[in-house]
Amino acid sequence: MTNPLFIYDTTLRDGAQREGLSLSLDDKLRIARQLDSLGIPFIEGGWPGANPKDVQFFWKLQEEPLVNSEVVAFCSTRRPNSKAAEDDHLKAILSAGTRWITLFGKSWDLHVTEGLQTTSRENLAMIEDTILFFRSHGRRVIYDAEHWFDGYKKNPDYALQTLKTAAKAGAEWLVFCDTNGGTLPHEITQIVRDVIQATKDLETPFPLQFGIHTHNDSGTAIGNAIAAVLEGVKMVQGTINGYGERCGNANLCTLIPNLQLKLDYDCIGDEQIKKLTEVSRFVSEVANLAPDDHAPFVGLSAFSHKGGIHVSAVQRNPLTYEHIPPETIGNQRRIVVSDQAGLSNVLAKARTFGIDLDRNNPTSRKILQELKDLENQGYQFEAAEASFDLLMREALGTRKTFFTLKGFQVHCDKSSDETCHALATVKVTVKGQDILEAAEGNGPVSALDAALRKALMNFYPMIAEFQLRDYKVRILDGGSGTSAKTRVLVESSNGQQRWTTVGVSTNIIDASYQAVVEGLEYGLLLKQQETPVSVVTVI
Ligand SMILES: CC(=O)SCCNC(=O)CCNC(=O)[C@H](O)C(C)(C)COP(=O)(O)OP(=O)(O)OC[C@H]1O[C@@H](n2cnc3c(N)ncnc32)[C@H](O)[C@@H]1OP(=O)(O)O
Ligand SMILES: CC(=O)C(=O)O
Known part of the structure; x- marks a missing residue:
């Protein structure tokens, strides 16, 4: 070492003094081992005697000492x-x-x-x-x-x-x-x-x-x-x-x-x-704290490029809009698609989806135009890359039809015991057969999701692994009262991967339905995909 500087980590002591943060003994031990593997010279483990957990922490480390770091009381x-x-x-x-x-x-x-x-x-x-x-x-x-x-x-x-x-x-x-x-x-x-x-x-x-x-x-x-x-x-x-x-x-x-x-x-x-x-x-x-996506160096967005001008330049030479190569600290470059995009964003994104598209293909401009039109209507594809992948495949005529929707109905009622019940009915055509299915749920979206799964399950048994993990609703033009547009983002998972889809409508159930349907469709597409695509997050 020519210019040594000793890093002293106090996450387990001063870090634990953050409001809203509570670490169990096991959490502290797991974090200490990660810091040890990072080669941090000093790890402050806590204040022995201030609470029983901190005493046990040091005793546990006496049984199984750290390899690289000095643990400090x-x-x-x-x-x-x-x-x-x-x-x-x-x-x-x-x-x-x-x-x-x-x-x-x-x-x-x-x-x-x-x-x-x-x-x-x-x-x-x-x-x-x-x-x-x-x-x-x-x-x-x-x-x-x-x-x-x-x-x-x-x-x-x-x-x-x-x-x-x-x-x-x-x-x-x-x-x-x-x-x-x-x-x-x-x-x-x-x-x-x-x-x-x-x-x-x-x-x-x-x-x-x-x-x-x-x-x-x-x-x-x-x-x-x-x-x-x-x-x-x-x-x-x-x-x-x-x-x-x-x-x-x-x-x-x-x-x-x-x-x-x-x-x-x-x-x-x-x-x-x-x-x-x-x-x-x-x-x-x-x-159990949400990561800060915009944190310098390590945040998800630390090397994300959204503006078309940035994306175009960074692909020619990353130094144009990056202060260090993201790999140096284990992060990665991301290209985001939105109404700020240019053709460069679309082409870069296509590559990550495994789609062969070049600048001279007239469909490229068509996709960019459609992206901008839909974003103008309230869609947001930077958070819903699975829906953007489907949009590209649609434009290129390569979107696979797993099922065709014929329609849905949802009934909600509130009984005298104050509980809400929802019943959804869906009509779909799958592999040439017309299917009518109904299911109940604790709300209209869960009832719709359940009815769709029931209708598709016999044809695509892998649907049993899919889960609806997160559901976010945003009212886009609140000034319009009950006729305001609603955007729904749905995060789905198959146990190994996660992906997000989007729906927009003046009707919250219709917006949810679009996002849920695309979520199921994308899950089926992923099952068919030979190589994993980067639109999904590996769990
Ligand atoms: C800058 C920092 O972050 S320092 C670290 C702060 N972290 C914490 O406080 C978390 C852990 N602390 C605890 O669990 C408790 O506060 C304990 C066990 C340390 C002490 O608890 P208690 O005995 O109930 O005292 P309490 O918390 O009410 O008050 C702190 C006491 O420490 C004393 N004290 C504060 N700093 C010092 C110091 N540098 N040297 C000696 N005593 C000190 C205070 O005068 C006070 O004494 P008193 O009880 O005679 O009035
Ligand atoms: C010691 C310590 O945590 C401080 O002074 O902030």
Whole structure:
């Protein structure tokens, strides 16, 4: 490593302080193993003693240790007017069995007097005593200087005393924390520069190393961390997907590529950085939070091209509209079709569907025109690529007819016990036979879906595997009241793949019907397809 930078992940501790995020013991262990495989040097696992789950987490890792990463226990300094050696909270930290402990202490005198309700002198004693206690038990200490920047701005002399106390007591890393997230990058630059200068001649048991821990309350967590790195800090703390207290922490999925690919620091291996997108999505899945499609580097849309001008150019040379090759961090380029499209979008999309289409084929323009006309009527194909694939096949005369719809009826009634019942009847022609089927459902769409499946099941038994996974409705021109147009997006699945179809009508049942029918048709088409097409998401 020529330019090492130590990444410190706190997803399992500060990340878990995000409102709405709750990780079970098993979730924490699964995430830790992913971070380990990513080669993150330090993983903060939690605060042993704060809750039973965090205690068990460390015990489990003692049984099956991580391979690449150091797991770190987190805690505060001892309580005021006590002894570290007699503090049960600190004993619980030792029992976690980690080599490294991260200890946070107060840098801001306001927190000492108001938060801890103690004296400035006692706070220094708490920092020193706790670090000496851990060192006497052979532990290595990272010192998180909580509220560093706010404390330094208000009372630089006292803030420096706290930091020097930690360094002299034997903390190996001093981490500047922007705990309230209110600091801006130019302030970080100046303060980090001044403090490194002010401590350069300090006599300490270990050579001093500095770190940075930023929060995103001002939207500058990434810029702040980079500013500190450019001033010489060698540890960067953050979380996967930027999860964390309030507005979150510095997002490691953004920081790592910036530091490694643009600033040439060695953070994780070149092969491991290719797993970043996968790890980001894995963590959001385990955390049960929808992934941010527009997240830099790892978001689904981070390398999606929608405007026709962009698509045309990016196909000639990706550098025209991409800041890095998406594969570097395991993401991929996507071409989106919409009313912003040009012929380039249509041709690129055709290729991903396995359809042979070129610029000189007059059908290409016809498809583009139809796309724009339908989008003008309210269809949205960027979210419903399966319907766009069917539209192309229709235009080219290659759309296969699995069944022909003759019509449907839906009855809904609400009984005196307040429950709603729906009954749907469908008429279809399949392989030359006319079929009439009826089914009930808890609503008109589920009744229609059930009746259609019943009608088709004998001819296409694979329909039993298909599921309607998601159903989204949007009113397009709300000002028109009950005659407004409705767009329905239906996501279907066959257990291995997912695809989305769209329907638009002034009647919500008709719009749903179009989307459900195309969903079934596309599922049947996929079963016939020899090679998988990229319109579907592999589950
Ligand atoms: C900047 C950060 O993110 S720090 C991490 C914050 N994370 C968390 O708080 C999550 C885990 N915390 C917990 O489970 C609990 O708060 C515990 C177990 C730590 C403490 O619980 P309790 O004993 O019930 O105390 P409570 O949460 O009400 O208050 C915090 C106490 O810690 C004290 N404290 C705060 N910071 C420090 C510090 N650096 N050193 C010593 N004590 C501290 C406070 O003064 C307060 O003490 P008091 O109880 O004597 O008033
Ligand atoms: C330690 C920590 O999480 C903070 O100061 O934000």
